Amino acid sequence: MIGGLFIYNHKGEVLISRVYRDDIGRNAVDAFRVNVIHARQQVRSPVTNIARTSFFHVKRSNIWLAAVTKQNVNAAMVFEFLYKMCDVMTAYFGKISEENIKNNFVLIYELLDEILDFGYPQNSETGALKTFITQQGIKGQHQTKEEQSQITSQVTGQIGWRREGIKYRRNELFLDVLESVNLLMSPQGQVLSAHVSGRVVMKSYLSGMPECKFGMNDKIVIDKQGKGGTTDEPGKSELGGSGKQSIAIDDCTFHQCVRLSKFDSERSISFIPPDGEYELMRYRTTKDIILPFRVIPLVREVGRTKLEVKVVIKSNFKPSLLAQKIEVRIPTPLNTSGVQVICMKGKAKYKASENAIVWKIKRMAGMKESQISAEIELLPTNDKKKWARPPISMKFQVPFAPSGLKVRYLKVFESKLNYSDHDVIKWVRYIGRSGIYETRC
């Protein structure tokens, strides 16, 4: 298991050092600094073995978190734990920075003592932790016996992510369907790979211990319901139910509150949500993706010292919708000496430090088209190596889910308190963003 956990600043000075196992000595702290942080070359692996000791590291801005072990630990678990550790710290004191870590080092030690015991991760849900690890530290004395046992039963209980007795005057929930659409397209416009990775983020402000059920236009569910109906043929089932077309989900993963065995057997998503904001599910789709934009590049080499670039972008969604924050990044060769750009819409600039022409458009409606053309002057070089021609990348945000996912319902049941599903105010929002959206040129 994890033998020790160290946090360093960008210089390699140790800010937090907690050793859990006897086989990890103080020299491990230095070994990592010397061999990884101060290493001359770029880090080639997130796992490093130095003198039979394994170091796992992640970086957050310029802070290094390293877990150390001498055993054959579960490597995936160590990284998951490090991410979780970052989440917990962020939930307690905001951004992970040297300043914040130094200011909260006592708290961090307290957290580390709680969420890692002899190197075994323990309950690390911030909701639960915040009930008894507080920055006051004296809470222990003022608690009644009931409160104490409530804390411990929550920390160890089946519903470790939610405490009892939450009350809201207004029961409200927000669902955000956040998708990032990824594309790799060949210069000829052939889709080399495309997928959507989506997340359903829920903010719940609900009283008591509500039982929730979430439904979406999952093809498997819709088809099953279609078959259950009297006349629907499998092909027509898309029109039944919510009247929306269904989507094929390649794979999905859920927050630990979701009953996985129920999903496996009935494909229904039921859970008791944590209080506040959390990620309910993640999913991935590859079929019938709506690609919001298409990029058509045209690069022509005119002699050895000039390049002509023309890029057309086409928006491909309902004309009534607006895409925002559109940015097209056209890479330029390293020996570029000057660039002239003309664009029909938005603003375009050559950024020498980034070796790219950056074209920004604030808004663009669906089914429109826009174009940029540029002339790139090159310095003559003897460099035999050809310019690698990195792909043209794009960023944008659209108010729909490119996967086609739709929320069908989110039902809330709380039998002990007197509010019903109808009393809960529900909000649903769809945001599609570009992930890695690239077209080779």
Add this chain to the structure above:
Amino acid sequence: MTDSKYFTTTKKGEIFELKAELNSDKKEKKKEAVKKVIASMTVGKDVSALFPDVVNCMQTDNLELKKLVYLYLMNYAKSQPDMAIMAVNTFVKDCEDLNPLIRALAVRTMGCIRVDKITEYLCEPLRKCLKDEDPYVRKTAAVCVAKLHDINAQLVEDQGFLDTLKDLISDSNPMVVANAVAALSEIAESHPNSNLLDLNPQTINKLLTALNECTEWGQIFILDCLASYLPRDDRESQSICERVTPRLSHANSAVVLSAVKVLMKFMEMLPKDLDYYGTLLKKLAPPLVTLLSAEPELQYVALRNINLIVQKRPEILKHEMKVFFVKYNDPIYVKLEKLDIMIRLASQANIAQVLAELKEYATEVDVDFVRKAVRAIGRCAIKVEQSAERCVSTLLDLIQTKVNYVVQEAIVVIKDIFRKYPNKYESVIATLCENLDSLDEPEARAAMIWIVGEYAERIDNADELLESFLEGFHDESTQVQLQLLTAIVKLFLKKPTETQELVQQVLSLATQDSDNPDLRDRGYIYWRLLSTDPVAAKEVVLAEKPLISEETDLIEPTLLEELICHIGTLASVYHKPPSAFVEGSRGVQHKRLPPRAGSGESTESPDVGQSGPSEAPPAVIPSQGDLLGDLLNLDLAPPTATVPSVQPSMQMGAMDLLGGGLDSLMGAGLGAAPAAMPASLGSAPAVGGGLGDLFDLGGGVGMPTGSYVAPKTVWLLAMKAKGLEISGTFARRGGIIQMDLSLTNKAMSVMTDFAIQFNRNSFGLAPAGPLQVLTPLSPNQTIDVSLPLSTSGPVMKMEPLNNLQQMQKYRKEGFLFSSLLEA
């Protein structure tokens, strides 16, 4: 909110000031002072001098302060065992506290203090806490048993804690169950045969129930434990699989990977014609692909594991090639791993896409990545015959770019392509020869020379080309020298008239001017062959070479099986068995996949037919390169099982090491692409030469006479051998190898009756006489002995080569220890 100020105290006399503050009456000031102490401790300053003062602060109602003091205690108790006793009372009192959080805190901290006297006091409170009414205390106590076991295993057994821990598996609280499972698994690892976990269908059922209810971490502990269970039959296996599959949708990647491990292992027991088997295969692909959308570090772990899974069951991901395409801003470690998997998944169906991608990658910036991409193109050519032509033309395009390292890499792989498809693509040789001058890496030079020698009859100026290399013969690396020697001999056999002078020149360079034994030996063999029987020489040197196999870098099957049992763990990231990087008894235990369902072969064979050659048992050459990597990177490796199928050529490589020819071992290692192994190596006389080497050097194992003797290092720790500590080194005096040992008695009683026995090792080292320890060894006494060794014992290849395993015996109890022989 300005705790950062504690980090900036660097004044002199600081300790003195802190001491005063710690003894202050004001609570706030005390707390401030303790914080400063902890900050100094973090930065690595020694604040142990403040021990009594800090411990005095322990008696407090303030939980935050208490936790800080505990933190200090855990760090320094070991260095001040006597004073640490002062803390015992508070601990014992806290274990009785009304607040379960405080009870748990006390038992948790006490377990982290590795002082014998405190440990004694820990037993009673721990016993109570294991039966505490509060689950939070019980789950903490469960882990504490593992802590105590690490400090004093005997005590844990004597006190009966193991039984209590086993009872906790049936606890009503899932988290207690999970922690008990984790603790038991850890303890079981150091008692490989104890059957401590005692997994039976009932306990398995309990674990599977707890699996649905506990935290994500608990699920990992339970799944990892489940993976070590061996179901009785395929029905039990299937029912466990059915209950584990829902975990594949967990948000935590570690839960997913551990579930994959259980499924991959238990699947082995399912008959392949079972419907469920197919369903399971289908269910495995999506979650594996989803892992690739995790953070880059996790992607890396996932990719290393997918690499194993693809080798074991290529059918799972065969349609998922696209997800392994490299993204422009993937971190380099992710890119390199993806590339590996792309090649493994390459097949006739997707080769066009793969090639297009690889060509794209070959123009990227990162040198390692580009090289690997070029190499990958060559591997595709060898793997998918239909694509060979396209691959070769792609490689030629790349050579035209004249980017130095691309050209070199391309030439190395083209040589392999020639070996796979002889007499097909030789037309490109002319293009290759144009780039002769730009080659500066040994591997590329050697490859080019091999090509020139092999096709000497078709290259008009072959003699000129080879002659040009000959000028700087002594500056070349061994790899190139050996190739050059062979190539010129080949040339001579093909065109004897014009090249007589050349061959004599190279033979004299190799035999007279070189002090490399490999080169000399090979030179002499050729010389004698040529001078006694040129016809035989022709038969030997120009013999038809066997075609190289499809895949050369597969993991050797038994290792692969073991690694499959370690999915998700470090072993699967390193692609090495745990014994290669874990010290001591932990993890040395080899894990095995359960035996295949049905009568083995009969169920296996139809499948082989289906999925083509990729499933056929590949003839894998255990990569010596890896072995060497072990030797260099990891300073000490405990013994592992012998490499199962040692081929003659590898044995030779092993003997080369004896001659000090580390270089040539490397050469042979890289020769895992068998083409690098020159023809002569496979032929009989060469083997004879290699053996000759061994005999010559038989007496010369170890160091040159009268040279450096390595300082003694500890070979056996006292705690592992009931108090007997052994350190030692190897020396050579008057031509006799001696093992110098220091035996220290760290136990409480007198030790007598010592004896020593050597296990079989790579050098045949054995004691030449009995171990002479005259006096009984009294406590804390150290005795030095020298044991003369002979090399007449039985030989067995060890990993690493210079690993030596010995059994030290006293009072009828044997302790195995191992040491590295430094050559």
